[in-house]
Amino acid sequence: GLEDAGGVLDWLENETSRQADGIERIRHFLDSSAAQTEFSQEAKVLRQLANSDAAVYVIDARESVLPKYRDELTILSWCAKPLMPVFNFTQNCDISAWQEMLVRRGLHVSSRFDTVAFDFEGEMRLWHNLAVMLPPNDTLSQLTTARRQNWEALNTQAKQAVARFLLDVAAFKQSY
Numbered sequence: 230g231l232e233d234a235g236g237v238l239d240w241l242e243n244e245t246s247r248q249a250d251g252i253e254r255i256r257h258f259l260d261s262s263a264a265q266t267e268f269s270q271e272a273k274v275l276r277q278l279a280n281s282d283a284a285v286y287v288i289d290a291r292e293s294v295l296p297k298y299r300d301e302l303t304i305l306s307w308c309a310k311p312l313m314p315v316f317n318f319t320q321n322c323d324i325s326a327w328q329e330m331l332v333r334r335g336l337h338v339s340s341r342f343d344t345v346a347f348d349f350e351g352e353m354r355l356w357h358n359l360a361v362m363l364p365p366n367d368t369l370s371q372l373t374t375a376r377r378q379n380w381e382a383l384n385t386q387a388k389q390a391v392a393r394f395l396l397d398v399a400a401f402k403q404s405y
């Protein structure tokens with residue numbers, strides 16, 4: 230994330246041309262002295278995004294849509310890289326305000342991946358959605374195949390452990 234998204238957005242609006250593309254504005258910022266001094270942490274994030282194929286933006290669904298998140302997503306969307314919002318802590322949360330804000334910033338693909346209430350199929354949807362945003366590549370396909378195989382192996386092991394436990398309980402005999 231960006232520590233001072235509002236400050237960076239203000240800098241971009243004051244120091245760059247509104248006619249420039251978002252990525253041109255970001256590059257101008259990264260070449261500035263402000264990126265070396267007062268906004269060095271933010272510049273580090275933006276440089277990393279510029280060198281990445283895509284980014285995942287994790288959203289705590291329990292949080293309200295605050296101006297700092299709007300500013301952050303505006304800046305990140307200007308980086309000309311696929312950006313996929315991923316909602317965390319989604320159980321019993323209404324994410325409609327978040328989704329509306331994301332669409333306004335051109336971010337139409339999102340996923341839910343709750344790290345507390347794990348959902349394997351939710352993880353698979355996350356990887357699928359990310360693959361849709363990237364050029365064809367076998368890496369994500371290989372990852373999802375490996376994760377599915379791993380999940381099936383864990384599921385089989387868990388079923389076997391439960392079956393052994395139930396057999397042990399059924400065979401238990403206590404003498405007095």
